[in-house]
Structure formats: structure tokens, C-alpha cells
Amino acid sequence: MTNVCRQCGWLVALAAVATGCGKPSVTPADTTAATGATRHPVVVRTPPGPPVVPTGTVDEKGRPVSIACATCHASNPANPEAKLGTPLTRFHQGLTGKHGNLTCTSCHNPADGYASLRLADGKSVPYTAVMTLCAQCHGPQFRDYQHGAHGGMTGHWDLSKGGRSRNNCVDCHDPHAPKYPTVTPAPGPNDRFQTGGGRE
DSSP states (O other): OEEEOTTTOOEEEEHHHHTTOOSOEEOOOEEOTTTOOEEOOEEEOOOOSSOEEEEEEEOTTSOEEEEEHHHHHTTSOOOTTOBTTSOOSSSOTTOOOOBTBOBGGGTBOGGGTTSSEEOTTSOEEOGGGHHHHHHHHOHHHHHHHHTTSSSOEEEOSSTTTOOEEEOOHHHHSBTTBOSOOOOOOOOOOOGGGEETTEEO
């Protein structure tokens, strides 16, 4: 369960996510005895379960057909040498990756047909616990996330005024190419240059 500091409302732990229990990470609304103020919940968005892969075909109604990874990987053994930058010509033709020198099996668990993720120690975790996997290598970012300095959120800092919804790692980062794209910032407001009724 996510814990929130009763003094300031900051996240201090993400135990449900960090332990990979697969349960949504939510702080229940509670009442602080000292002030009588209600603390609203903090919800960490839960990513979807195992991914599906587009097949490049459409069904009889013209909708794209996708299949679960395990559909093919249950009968096709994993290639432990396949890396993200390797052109995968038989499957995953559209997949591009730039995430260090990782192989597919660095994160995906071949033991169950890629239906789960695999931690560095070999432990299997569900896709909904992807933050546990990311935190293994990206400790400073996870620490900053726990303290509210990394990752987007909506809602209230002051949990006595309302709840808060926090993003998961994969809400902003593509796991296969996680570098956030470079953007040009929009120009700032120009009102500070105006005097009277017009511009100088």
C-alpha cells in the first residue's frame, strides 16, 4: 500500500508497486486524528497486463487483429541473444529499441511465453508491476518519483483538498526506447513586455 506523510502529504513509499504484488497502488481516504481533516487517496495508474502484438491483418469487420505474446512464444523458443537493436526479421519487424545493450530476456520472462516480466534475480513479476522492473536500474529516477519530483501527476498536493493520480513509468516512457523525445519549448508569455495599451 502506498504511504503518504501525514504532515505534508508527500509519497514516502510505494510498497505495493515496489513489491510487485500486482494490486493497484492506492492510499485509502483516511481521517487524521489531530486535525480531523480527511486525506484523499493517491492512485498510481496501473499499466495494462501482458502486451498484445499487431499481426498486420484485419478481421471480417476491418478491425486490426492483435495477439498475445504467449500465442507465438509458447511454441517458439526464446532467442536469448536477441537484442533491442537487432533487426528482428521474422517477428516484431516494426519494433525499434534503444535501451542500453539489453536483450529481450533481460526484462521479458521466457519461462512463461513472455506473459510476465523478469527481474534481474530471475523472479517473475506481472506486467502491472513494471515499475518494480524499471526501479532495478533506474534507482535515482525511482527515488525522485517516490518524492514527487519525477513523473507526472494530476490532482492535489494537499490531500485534505482532494485526491491525486500519478503516472506509471510506461505512461511517459516507451520501455523499448525510454529516452524522452527532445522537444522545443514554446515561447513564454509576452505580457510582461506590454505597457499601457500597446507594445514598445
